[in-house]
Amino acid sequence: xxxxxxxxxxxxxxxxxxxxxxxxxxxxxxxxxxxxxxxxxxxxxxxxxxxxxxxxxxxxxxxxxxxxxxxxxxxxxxxxxxxxxxxxxxxxxxxxxxxxxxxxxxxxxxxxxxxxxxxxxxxxxxxxxxxxxxxxxxxx
Numbered sequence: 638x639x640x641x642x643x644x645x646x647x648x649x650x651x652x653x654x655x656x657x658x659x660x661x662x663x664x665x666x667x668x669x670x671x672x673x674x675x676x677x678x679x680x681x682x683x684x685x686x687x688x689x690x691x692x693x694x695x696x697x698x699x700x701x702x703x704x705x706x707x708x709x710x711x712x713x714x715x716x717x718x719x720x721x722x723x724x725x726x727x728x729x730x731x732x733x734x735x736x737x738x739x740x741x742x743x744x745x746x747x748x749x750x751x752x753x754x755x756x757x758x759x760x761x762x763x764x765x766x767x768x769x770x771x772x773x774x775x776x777x
Contacts, residue, residue, distance in 0.1 A: 652707035659700035680744035687739040699727035
């Protein structure tokens with residue numbers, strides 16, 4: 638059995654925690670009722686009103702794929718790679734659509750961009766790292 642570096646385990650645990658947080662955020666966002674949305678600032682209300690329902694599907698694929706892919710890393714399984722690839726693709730669709738189809742830019746302006754870039758960057762890093770782990774024989 639191939640030994641993996643401690644850093645691999647640290648990254649896999651952090652990735653799983655990050656993606657579980659993403660699932661929690663998905664549940665919170667998609668479970669807001671009309672009264673809770675009405676309590677949001679007007680700019681965020683406009684984003685919710687303009688958001689197409691199919692965008693939630695990509696959000697779910699992004700966070701669930703990321704969580705399962707991260708679990709795959711923890712378990713040292715090769716199936717982590719395609720799941721993390723699917724997650725990254727869904728993140729890209731979600732973020733592009735969010736900014737292209739809703740007034741998200743007006744609602745958050747430049748201040749929302751760092752979080753968007755962080756989410757995309759982490760998804761891309763996890764896919765790269767899973768491919769590296771597979772190439773080094775750390776995944777079975």
